Amino acid sequence: MKMSKVLGSAAIASLLLALPAFAQDAAAPAAEAAAEVATIDTGDTAWMIVSTLLVILMTIPGVALFYGGLVRAKNILSVITQVFGAFAVIALLWVAYGYSLAFSGPTEGGLSAFIGDFSNFFLANVTPDSVSGTIPELVFVVFQLTFACITATLVVGGIAERMKFGAVIAFLAIWFTFAYLPIAHMVWSGAGLFFNMGALDFAGGTVVHINSGVAALVAAIVLGPRLGYLKEPIAPHNLVFTYIGACLLWVGWFGFNAGSALGANGLAAQAFLNTITAPAAAAIAWAVGEKITRGHASALGFVSGAVAGLVAITPAAGFAGTFGSIVLGAVTGFVCLWAVVTLKPMLKYDDSLDVFGIHGVGGIVGAIGTAIVAAPSLGGFGAEDYNLGGQLVTQILAVAVAIVWSAVVALVAMLIVKAIFGGARVSESSESDGLDLSSHGERAYNS
Amino acid sequence: MKMSKVLGSAAIASLLLALPAFAQDAAAPAAEAAAEVATIDTGDTAWMIVSTLLVILMTIPGVALFYGGLVRAKNILSVITQVFGAFAVIALLWVAYGYSLAFSGPTEGGLSAFIGDFSNFFLANVTPDSVSGTIPELVFVVFQLTFACITATLVVGGIAERMKFGAVIAFLAIWFTFAYLPIAHMVWSGAGLFFNMGALDFAGGTVVHINSGVAALVAAIVLGPRLGYLKEPIAPHNLVFTYIGACLLWVGWFGFNAGSALGANGLAAQAFLNTITAPAAAAIAWAVGEKITRGHASALGFVSGAVAGLVAITPAAGFAGTFGSIVLGAVTGFVCLWAVVTLKPMLKYDDSLDVFGIHGVGGIVGAIGTAIVAAPSLGGFGAEDYNLGGQLVTQILAVAVAIVWSAVVALVAMLIVKAIFGGARVSESSESDGLDLSSHGERAYNS
Amino acid sequence: MKMSKVLGSAAIASLLLALPAFAQDAAAPAAEAAAEVATIDTGDTAWMIVSTLLVILMTIPGVALFYGGLVRAKNILSVITQVFGAFAVIALLWVAYGYSLAFSGPTEGGLSAFIGDFSNFFLANVTPDSVSGTIPELVFVVFQLTFACITATLVVGGIAERMKFGAVIAFLAIWFTFAYLPIAHMVWSGAGLFFNMGALDFAGGTVVHINSGVAALVAAIVLGPRLGYLKEPIAPHNLVFTYIGACLLWVGWFGFNAGSALGANGLAAQAFLNTITAPAAAAIAWAVGEKITRGHASALGFVSGAVAGLVAITPAAGFAGTFGSIVLGAVTGFVCLWAVVTLKPMLKYDDSLDVFGIHGVGGIVGAIGTAIVAAPSLGGFGAEDYNLGGQLVTQILAVAVAIVWSAVVALVAMLIVKAIFGGARVSESSESDGLDLSSHGERAYNS
Amino acid sequence: MKLVIAIIKPSRLEEVRQALNSLDVHGMTVTEVKGYGRQKGHSEIYRGTEYAVHFLPKLKVEIAVDDALADAVSTAIRDSAQTGRIGDGKIFVLDLLAVTRIRTGETGASAL
Amino acid sequence: MKLVIAIIKPSRLEEVRQALNSLDVHGMTVTEVKGYGRQKGHSEIYRGTEYAVHFLPKLKVEIAVDDALADAVSTAIRDSAQTGRIGDGKIFVLDLLAVTRIRTGETGASAL
């Protein structure tokens, strides 16, 4: 088990056997950790601790504000409370069984390709001196905890302004258990299916973004549109909050992407740089697209583009060269603008805050694009014997499996929740009074 | 003196001689530092620098927003300015004599059990190359500076919406000098009373939270309730600001708690994990308590619970096991909910923003609870020969002394301030116009 | 080239040959890096990665909120979008040619004293394993990128509420290329003019603050005042946003100043401490000044003073002793208050958000003050053979050159932009409707 | 002329506006108000303190019309604003002595 | 019927509401307004620029009542809203031609 954990924790590091230059330094930890006397590197540990809290900053208040500003004033508390509640619940579930199911278990045989086991139930056998790579295993545990939490909270954007609070939490808990954990295991565990297929996902484009985007879409469709959707205006009530949220997402994303190097090194630096260039290019692309098609480059456009770019670079952060990251970002900016402005109205679903349009679509573009930008011939850091065609197939395969898996689980979870809560939606009058008042007994703003 | 400083700085590290596993690594620094040629660890230094700025982030804007959102729109500037002003003043006082009185002085004899001396007046003898443990002494100086600052600003919540600006600052300066400094010395200095009693306070539950909670309560009582208190509604004017503040408190608290390990290591990792689990459990507990007693789980409830949990885990962060931290958090969530919802109305005092209800009560629960969750038999990291009963007594003793000390100083300080400023309260008309306008000549919101 | 890059990157480190105590450790990296096999220090790398994202946090959302809260509700989106757009564009320009022109090129001859060359066009020859000092060169690249970005966004405050969006971006791109890059090169490159003159600028007082303050002033004058300026009230629409922005500026500034030590060490610690004491003293000075002259110490006064103090300590952060930083801060607080309250109305220019009054004036006071506070006789860390008089002359010379250079480029850039965009200002009706609606087709606040 | 003042539920504004348009009434002034009446308010709780909120958000719509149109306008508003649930609001009619269009100085019905 | 319009200090609303309740008047509409009059405003300073603020926050309370009640209502408001300090406000009484309850279509006094 220890062995597989180390592999698990060193999953990303291992992927880098691809990268010529700093392969040694990067892969070293794994080996070392496996050895009898493992020691930690305080510099790597410092950076990973910071990365962990950065991802928390992305979630609370990052995601909460990004979403909260986009809803009407009567629903903001409901949205930010759903995010906060989900964060707290998923954090405890992660400690209870999430980490164990995602990263423990045998290296092969049985279900090991799909899910781990309970050998670390409530972090059994994980002590302050357990080491994973060059950092304390507990740091790896909390770093991964934050990924699980933010993924769940992202889904909130799809069902905003109409779902019962308890139902939201229950839905996310079920979905986390049966969709997030297996997919995280498949991608990052040494025993995982995708991991062994050689799928590239540096910081979780598939696990986090495709996964949450698809779940949000399914949930939104099952739930049905908000009252008055497409009939009356439903304008964002405070774009400054949305802007603050987007900025905190960007800042926190450095922990998310550069942190996925699992150390303070040149790989982290490249991932950091790509996490600036891709969203910058995507923000500009989205704004230019708006300017051309609508005559105005909007504030919401800039920040939406940036988030789309961040999503797209996530799986490629450590594999793309500087130029590749710019191109990937720009392309994603245009594609997501199209998804939000053209695709959504076409299909008439009410994904309230465009979780699918930005995280789902952006995640897919990123996951597939990773195969391209990782190509050494295109300035990427893929292996010497890199086979673009083959990698493309692998990526598409992984994406397809993830989409189907997440969609099915989300659908079933919604049906269960509907059954338990006697419908997942609040009453019409509660919805028109606003969820802040009807679900939480408060209003956000008073004089 | 140097010796005691090192002990002081390594106080927490030393406590960990308790912890079997990583005692060596943790205690090593102290020894090393004592040796002639001390060198710093860049990884530990990086983490401690970051921890320091995280605690500043907790204060400005963290505490400011958490409190500011809870007052009426006409008083928000007064609250956030009191926080900002107190931060600036206490920071300078810390550099002038605070650090010296808290951490310098002889190891025994005279007042050494209660207070230090002036040997580091204006940081005399502290140069960029002085070392404390594995970090530059100056890093320890600023890290501790932030603790002093946040403690003072927390008190602002108790006297909000009615006290003269100058009086607030003067009161805090006096209280800082005669209550914060001695208690910090007693707990953290190698020569300190509680330190030598063996009281456990990992990150300052007694020094920071009990201390400020009690001072706020006393000040609030001396000051009397706000006009219209319990007669007319005094609703929070912007719960989104309160939410942002709470999130920044949580994020910053990782520097506060994990930073108190004074390095980037497994101990920091355990403290970090506990700083996620305890507040998560407390937030859920508070919300569930509300749901049961009032029918709604509120946004304010979730964040209040989280803060209560953060307070409670503070003294126990490095001593509690994962499970213990969850239990401690949950218990605190319920107890603080009771303190705020039942105790306060019962006693009719107007602790405007529940500093006592959350920091005072939460701090007491945490300080006493630490004795329990630290027990190895309960998965804690107490010493091998850990004696729960004895530790309980020690903790309760330390808490009692701190409460009395802080209360007496706060009372005297208020009386002095009243005398100097001809009453500590603003005029009735100033209070009903709002302090923003009457004390600062501004309004926060214009079109 | 590599050599000069190393010097460039180690520029600050080298300056510290001045500092007796830790000169060795500080300068070591440079040498080391120059050697064949350079290795990174993970602790230094961790801190520098964090410093980089802190400077981004200062910019988005820091600067955006600080400025956004000061404008009227109808223009806030335009301001924060200008900041966001500028950040994205300058980031890409930096990667494309900015880094190369600022830090590459021959060590002497030709234009090397004024500007670099294109040898690192699109980061050519910079790989994840290139090392600069004790950190990956890519970390140095992104750290410097953030300086370029924030400098450009600071200028936005001068032209707020009246300039065409495209014109703002174009103006900043031109000014960045012909003013920021050369001045950054002159100050920080081993081949730079000021660098070789021995001008002291620890973290960019001249490059960032004087530079942006002067550009903002010139742009504001060329643009002319806002409609109704000095006739009707133009009050800040949300001082809480301004407060949040100011706090994030302060927190982020630790990355800016302490990060300029390029490592996690005692020098960084001193810079960190000074970055607390100077702004604290300046905030108090400004507030006291207001209290005396106007009867009220205001919230806006406190935060404006703090920012002024941060600006002033920037060039001196690593050279000033604790006491010197306090004095420098206090003096700057008073001077900038005067500049904003007395000088501006006197000269009747409409520097909307006082970029010149705070960054320009504060930067000048700081740059000149650095010569004084760096004097060992005054507790500073100047070289043993420190010559105060001579240093003063050098500093004033550097400041003068920077002022003229920035002003001329800004003027020309504005004229070019006016020509291209058929006037740089929006129409009168657009201005009175507000730029949010007229330039971006949105409103920030809805119900 | 008459000044018709209607207190309606915020959600009905769009319907009312369209109903008036179909009567060729193309001008109105709307104010956000708080209403108190038969419709019960709600209570909010913050940190355990409960506040009874008696006043509910409503919109006040003011329309100046020619005498001839007054009844038609009232009826149109009643029909378009009605939900049948308590709190639908009221319509008040006042006598309007004079009207001036500021831009042109026109007065009387032609100023509407 | 009459439409009684009172401009009062925000802090007096609760008293006024209760005074009207005791007259069995259970309906009113309240608007946040800014008032200008004898009561002096204040000045605000931002970064040294001083703004004279002439308008002060007030509440406008509108109550439609049967003629018989009009005087009683005015008196009740005057007594409950009075602080004796400048800026207490005014009470205006207008003639009200017609009232309709939107929910039911009732008109006249019974619609109140």
Add this chain to the structure above:
Amino acid sequence: MKLVIAIIKPSRLEEVRQALNSLDVHGMTVTEVKGYGRQKGHSEIYRGTEYAVHFLPKLKVEIAVDDALADAVSTAIRDSAQTGRIGDGKIFVLDLLAVTRIRTGETGASAL
């Protein structure tokens, strides 16, 4: 007495206030309102969804005056509020039966 109600552009308030002062009218009540009329609104776009905004920000200024002053006040407002561009607003004049000053209980013109 009369109650003069003017709907004006927000940017004209200061001019109107001064014009009234010069007529020795030192009291008024101002409300932020949204206006609908000939003046076209605008459209806003968020994430591709377009919203037509029909209502524009206006200010409602209410002035109670003695009959004798009513016309002068109307004229003063018209002149000071006029920009000549569409959307300048309207002036309505209503009959005012009674006025009371809450502070003193004075009634009639002397209460103004």
